[in-house]
Structure formats: C-alpha cells, structure tokens
Amino acid sequence: MTITFRRETFRDDYNFSNSAVGIRRFPFPFDRDHYMYAVNIEPHVKGHPGTIYESLIDVDEHYVAEMQDRALVLAEDPLRSQSLPHMELAGWDLLELLMEQLAAGYPAHFELRRSGKRWRWVNRPLGIDDTFVFGAASTLPYGPMEYITRQAQGDFCILDQRDGNLWMDAGMVTTQADWSLDFDLGMNFMEWHAPVPRAHEMGVFDRALKFMLNLGQGQPMRRFNWTMTVNPRLDTSPETYPKWGPDRRSVTADNVGDKVHLRVELQSFWRLPRSNAIVFPIRCYLIKLEELVTVPKWARRMHRVLRDLPPDLVDYKGLTRWRPIAVDYLAAFDDGAATSPGIWPD
Amino acid sequence: MSAPSIAVRVSEVAAVTPLVKRFRLEPESGGRLPAFSGGAHIAVEMQDGAHRRRNAFSLMGSPSDTTGYVIGVRRHDNGRGGSRYMHERVTPGTMLRIAHPANLFPIDGRARKHLLLAGGIGITPLVAMAEQFARDGQPFELHYAARSPEHAAFADELLERFGPAVHTHFSAQGRRLACASLLAEQPLGTHLYVCGPETLMDEAFASARALGWPEQSLHRERFAAPARGLPFAVRLARSGRRVDVGADQSMLEALEAAGAPVASLCRGGACGQCETRVLACDGTLLHADHYLSAAERGAGGKVMPCVSRFAGRSLTLDL
Numbered sequence: 237m238t239i240t241f242r243r244e245t246f247r248d249d250y251n252f253s254n255s256a257v258g259i260r261r262f263p264f265p266f267d268r269d270h271y272m273y274a275v276n277i278e279p280h281v282k283g284h285p286g287t288i289y290e291s292l293i294d295v296d297e298h299y300v301a302e303m304q305d306r307a308l309v310l311a312e313d314p315l316r317s318q319s320l321p322h323m324e325l326a327g328w329d330l331l332e333l334l335m336e337q338l339a340a341g342y343p344a345h346f347e348l349r350r351s352g353k354r355w356r357w358v359n360r361p362l363g364i365d366d367t368f369v370f371g372a373a374s375t376l377p378y379g380p381m382e383y384i385t386r387q388a389q390g391d392f393c394i395l396d397q398r399d400g401n402l403w404m405d406a407g408m409v410t411t412q413a414d415w416s417l418d419f420d421l422g423m424n425f426m427e428w429h430a431p432v433p434r435a436h437e438m439g440v441f442d443r444a445l446k447f448m449l450n451l452g453q454g455q456p457m458r459r460f461n462w463t464m465t466v467n468p469r470l471d472t473s474p475e476t477y478p479k480w481g482p483d484r485r486s487v488t489a490d491n492v493g494d495k496v497h498l499r500v501e502l503q504s505f506w507r508l509p510r511s512n513a514i515v516f517p518i519r520c521y522l523i524k525l526e527e528l529v530t531v532p533k534w535a536r537r538m539h540r541v542l543r544d545l546p547p548d549l550v551d552y553k554g555l556t557r558w559r560p561i562a563v564d565y566l567a568a569f570d571d572g573a574a575t576s577p578g579i580w581p582d
Numbered sequence: 583m584s585a586p587s588i589a590v591r592v593s594e595v596a597a598v599t600p601l602v603k604r605f606r607l608e609p610e611s612g613g614r615l616p617a618f619s620g621g622a623h624i625a626v627e628m629q630d631g632a633h634r635r636r637n638a639f640s641l642m643g644s645p646s647d648t649t650g651y652v653i654g655v656r657r658h659d660n661g662r663g664g665s666r667y668m669h670e671r672v673t674p675g676t677m678l679r680i681a682h683p684a685n686l687f688p689i690d691g692r693a694r695k696h697l698l699l700a701g702g703i704g705i706t707p708l709v710a711m712a713e714q715f716a717r718d719g720q721p722f723e724l725h726y727a728a729r730s731p732e733h734a735a736f737a738d739e740l741l742e743r744f745g746p747a748v749h750t751h752f753s754a755q756g757r758r759l760a761c762a763s764l765l766a767e768q769p770l771g772t773h774l775y776v777c778g779p780e781t782l783m784d785e786a787f788a789s790a791r792a793l794g795w796p797e798q799s800l801h802r803e804r805f806a807a808p809a810r811g812l813p814f815a816v817r818l819a820r821s822g823r824r825v826d827v828g829a830d831q832s833m834l835e836a837l838e839a840a841g842a843p844v845a846s847l848c849r850g851g852a853c854g855q856c857e858t859r860v861l862a863c864d865g866t867l868l869h870a871d872h873y874l875s876a877a878e879r880g881a882g883g884k885v886m887p888c889v890s891r892f893a894g895r896s897l898t899l900d901l
C-alpha cells in the first residue's frame with residue numbers, strides 16, 4: 237500500500253485535517269449511544285483493508301507530519317523520552333517489533349534487512365537508511381527505543397513487570413492527553429492511574445492489571461480510550477499547558493465544528509520477548525467535529541454520548557467549559573433515529 | 583486465552599546423563615522462533631495415541647539464539663507420562679507443537695548482582711539466565727547442587743562456558759551447598775533465583791529471609807497453571823444440546839465450535855463479556871477468571887467460559 241503523506245501542522249497555524257478516506261477509516265470508539273469505563277480489552281488482530289486494523293501498527297497520511305511534530309517537542313523538552321537503565325533490552329525488543337511490523341505492513345515505505353546482528357533499516361518517507369548492530373546501542377544515533385519511536389506514530393510506554401505489578405520505566409510521550417511521562421516515570425499501574433475517577437471503585441483497574449500481567453507473547457490485545465481537544469494539537473501535556481489550556485475558552489458556536497476534535501487513542505499491549513516487559517503503544521487519532529458529522533451514525537451517537545456523559549468524566553477529560561456548545565452543534569445532526577450496533581459507519 | 587501454537591521439528595537429541603536428555607527444537611518451516619527471556623518456559627504438546635499431553639519445560643539455550651530452542655528433560659517414571667514420552671518416543675525428526683514462550687520466573691534487571699541456585703534438573707532455566715547475564719555484561723554467580731558429578735547434567739559445559747562464575751556442590755563428596763553462608767556473603771542489591779526441589783527452594787528462601795533480604799529480591803521458579811484441563815461436558819438449556827469440552831480447548835472455544843457462540847472480548851477472564859448464567863450444577867465450577875467477585879463465585883450462578891472449567895456430573899448453562 238502506498239500512502240500520500242499530508243503536509244500539515246499540529247501547532248501554530250494548525251492546518252491539520254483528514255482526507256475523505258481518512259475520515260472513513262477513523263476509529264470511532266463508541267459501539268453504543270452511551271459511554272462508561274469498562275475493561276474493554278480485545279485481541280489485537282488484523283481487520284479489513286481500509287480500516288486502521290489493516291496492519292497491527294498503523295501508518296496513515298499524517299505519519300510524516302506527526303514525526304516532524306515529535307522532533308519539535310523533543311528539541312524543546314528531551315525528557316519526553318526517558319528509559320531507566322534496566323530498560324534498554326526492552327528498547328531493542330520494541331525496535332525489532334516496530335521495524336518488523338512497519339516493513340511487513342508497508343513494504344513500499346519501509347524495509348528491513350537482517351544479516352545476523354547486522355541490520356539495515358530503510359525508512360523512505362523520513363529519508364533514513366541506517367545500518368547498525370542489533371544490541372549495540374553505540375551503533376545508533378539514539379538509544380534503541382528513542383531511535384525507533386522517532387519513526388513511529390503514537391506514544392509508547394514500556395512497562396517492566398515485577399513484584400506482581402507493572403512499572404512505567406521507559407517511554408516516548410509527546411502526543412498525550414494531559415499527563416506527563418516525567419511525572420509518572422517509575423510509578424506502578426495503580427499509582428499512575430490514581431487520578432482517574434470511578435474506575436478504581438468499579439474494579440476496572442484490578443481486573444485490567446491481572447489481565448495485563450498474564451499477557452502472552454504473540455497475543456497482542458487492544459482497547460480504545462478517548463477525549464476531546466480544542467485545536468488539532470498532539471502535544472497537550474501538563475508541561476506545555478499554558479500553550480493550549482487557554483484555547484478552551486476560544487470555542488464559539490461559529491468555530492466549534494472546526495476547532496473541537498474527537499481524540500481517540502488506540503491502545504495496544506504487547507509482551508516483549510527478550511525483556512519480558514510490556515509495550516503499550518498509545519496511538520492518537522484526531523477528527524474535527526465537522527468531519528465526524530459527515531458520517532450520520534457517528535454524528536447521532538457522538539451527540540448522545542457527549543450530552544449524557546457523567547459530570548465527573550466531563551471534568552476529568554477537561555471538556556467542561558465548551559461542552560454545551562459542542563452538544564448544541566451536534567444536536568442539529570441528531571434526528572433521534574436508532575443507531576446500529578458496532579463502531580463502523582452504516 | 584489460546585496461544586497460536588508453533589510447529590517445530592526435533593533436530594537433535596542427546597543423552598546427557600542416564601536420566602536427562604537434551605532436545606533441540608527448530609521451526610518446521612525454517613526461519614526464526616520467537617525470542618525469549620531467561621527463565622522462560624514453553625508448553626510442548628505431545629500426541630500420545632489418543633491422548634494429548636502438554637508439559638512445560640524451561641528453555642535452556644541462549645536467549646540470543648532464535649534458530650532453535652533447547653530443553654533439558656529429566657525422566658520421571660512416576661510422573662504423568664510427558665517426560666517418559668519425550669525420552670522414549672521423541673527422536674530427531676519428530677514433529678511437535680509448542681506454545682509461545684512465557685516467563686513466570688523473570689529476571690529483575692535492576693539487580694546489582696544475580697545469584698543463581700540450582701538443584702538437579704532445576705538447572706535448566708538458570709542456564710538461559712546465565713547466558714543472558716553473560717551477553718549483557720551483568721554480574722552473576724551460578725551455584726549448582728547435585729548428589730555427584732554424574733548427576734549434575736550440563737555441569738562440565740557450564741564450567742567451560744562461564745568459568746569462575748560457576749560453582750558445583752556435590753553432597754556425595756561432602757560438599758553440600760551451604761545456603762546460609764553463601765547468602766550471608768552477598769553484596770547489597772543481590773537478587774536470588776532458585777530452582778530445584780521444593781526443599782532447596784524453601785531452605786534458600788528461609789536463609790535469605792533470616793538475613794533480612796527484601797521479598798522483592800527473592801525469585802523461585804513457577805510454571806503456568808495448566809491453561810487447559812480435563813475434558814467435561816455442558817448442557818445447553820435452551821436447545822437441550824450437549825457440548826463436549828476437550829482437554830485442550832476452553833469452554834468458550836467448545837461452544838463456538840459447536841455453533842453456540844457466547845459474546846467475548848478479552849478471552850482471558852477480565853472483561854466480563856462472556857458471563858454466562860449457570861442453571862444447574864452437580865459438581866464444582868473451576869473459576870479461573872478475575873471478573874466474578876468472591877460472592878458471585880460463592881453463589882454459583884455465573885461462570886466465565888473463556889477461562890473457567892467444570893468437574894463433576896453435569897453442568898447446565900442458560901444458552
């Protein structure tokens with residue numbers, strides 16, 4: 237498959253948008269008309285061509301622009317990429333996983349040649365052609381995790397597994413929904429999830445952790461998470477809050493369709509073979525409300541979900557200030573008709 | 583969860599001691615096997631006539647070698663039969679199916695030093711660990727306790743490969759492994775990994791605790807509880823049908839295969855999707871999920887067929 241990469245920005249003039257094909261393949265996360273936390277985990281298996289499941293590590297038309305945005309974030313704040321010393325082996329695991337997936341899924345764009353420990357990696361969209369020794373960090377310009385995640389869309393947390401818990405001991409985090417790797421580094425599963433309302437009491441995290449600890453090699457799993465963001469900004473971090481927080485006040489009835497974006501995270505979990513760690517890629521997809529409403533089923537359902545979202549979730553997700561404007565906008569696209577089950581367009 | 587299994591060919595079999603054989607397994611279709619971490623094991627499936635056996639064996643090759651897996655199997659004549667089958671029936675060229683590696687005896691990469699204690703055939707996972715530490719330049723010491731040199735499978739190779747990091751302790755020569763003094767002389771930040779007879783593992787843990795070692799630095803081998811189990815049957819109340827659940831499939835898989843599918847998501851006992859009502863149960867529900875509360879289990883009205891099983895006379899589900 238050959239992809240035409242868009243030239244676009246996720247800051248300043250914010251000229252990001254989705255093509256018509258991009259809209260159709262958007263991962264709309266709601267399979268019913270209301271939303272509540274659940275252990276929504278399913279096997280991460282390939283799906284139909286034309287969906288984001290065509291390849292288990294998805295590359296889309298935003299790839300090049302997202303990688304440029306990541307480089308800008310890292311230049312300003314190198315602590316967005318961190319790896320504790322015992323996590324280097326897991327970094328090599330991740331490098332292998334991503335190179336193999338990218339090369340298998342998009343042979344026109346990526347190529348991996350292995351001859352023993354000597355590997356050659358070609359990334360055509362980013363103009364990279366490197367030869368290195370697998371396992372020898374000195375033969376790469378960055379550590380293995382940073383090297384490969386500068387070339388892969390989405391954030392990556394690498395969790396060390398020990399003492400019956402998962403520890404956030406490495407990561408590359410530049411497209412996050414208001415949380416900080418530098419703050420969470422070294423925390424365990426329960427600690428970094430502490431701010432989430434309701435889910436602890438519902439037993440969601442107890443079950444999810446037990447499930448994750450049993451994750452098998454060769455059986456990746458996935459789930460969706462979502463929030464909404466004003467302007468198509470990937471880097472909504474606590475560190476840069478002053479740059480984007482005030483935008484929440486800029487939403488009006490006139491600009492809401494263009495300014496407000498549904499932000500969907502496709503999160504997958506993979507057991508890494510050499511290190512026994514888990515990698516948790518958090519792939520962020522953005523869609524403008526005016527793009528989303530071009531799919532009638534999604535417009536109706538988005539209206540109902542946002543209208544009926546419990547207040548504590550509204551606050552936690554940071555939607556409080558402009559939600560009524562967005563609900564009014566979406567109401568115009570909801571005639572009250574029944575919606576079909578599942579996430580796909582009709 | 584049902585792991586996709588891997589077809590392998592046995593490429594080498596070597597008798598290491600009168601009781602221990604070493605097997606090398608290579609991918610049937612060429613190429614590479616999945617990488618693994620020191621301490622990992624695989625489940626090997628053996629088709630013994632009508633009987634399908636699954637035994638777990640530690641991987642003892644180098645974790646850097648993905649061209650083949652090496653396992654060391656001690657023959658247990660009073661065991662369930664898997665090790666005897668491996669010794670008597672498996673020869674070069676035999677085809678087997680294996681599961682992806684899993685690791686319930688993982689290394690803690692933060693340790694300042696790794697102290698490995700093996701008793702008898704418990705040496706096997708520690709060999710892979712030693713290979714990993716040697717490759718990654720991490721300090722380690724391997725202590726191998728056995729009755730006599732003839733009983734210490736792989737000891738010569740280990741001495742040759744890792745030199746002064748390997749220490750043997752042969753009780754028949756009056757050199758019994760002295761856990762307490764060995765542990766007492768270890769530097770702060772050492773992690774202990776022990777594998778062998780329960781008595782050895784208990785003694786090593788007791789010595790370490792007496793010396794005040796933190797629990798987090800004590801590791802002992804565990805194998806996965808069998809993901810599969812004994813066959814049983816369920817009755818579907820709505821259709822009146824009977825569905826047989828084989829030893830090597832889950833109740834969920836059996837229902838799907840019989841055309842009576844149940845909604846599922848995680849297939850690992852966490853999400854709650856496959857919750858099924860139990861209408862009658864003359865026997866014991868073997869709950870293995872993380873979803874039902876203790877109270878729900880106690881009430882006996884629900885089961886998660888993706889992971890749980892049944893033993894007894896009859897089980898009727900609301901399907």
Ligand code: HEM
Binds near residue numbers: 414416425440441516
């Ligand atoms: C092990 C990999 C995982 C990582 C690294 C991770 C990380 C995070 C982080 C950093 C947050 C933001 C917390 C904050 O407000 O500071 C979060 C939120 C959350 N996580 Fe996870 N998580 C993981 C797995 C899971 C799983 C398996 C579940 C399953 C149910 C889950 C459910 C949630 C939920 C419901 C939220 C709140 C999201 C929202 O309402 O926007 N997480 N997670």
Ligand code: FES
Binds near residue numbers: 871887
């Ligand atoms: S399918 Fe998730 S609990 Fe059974």
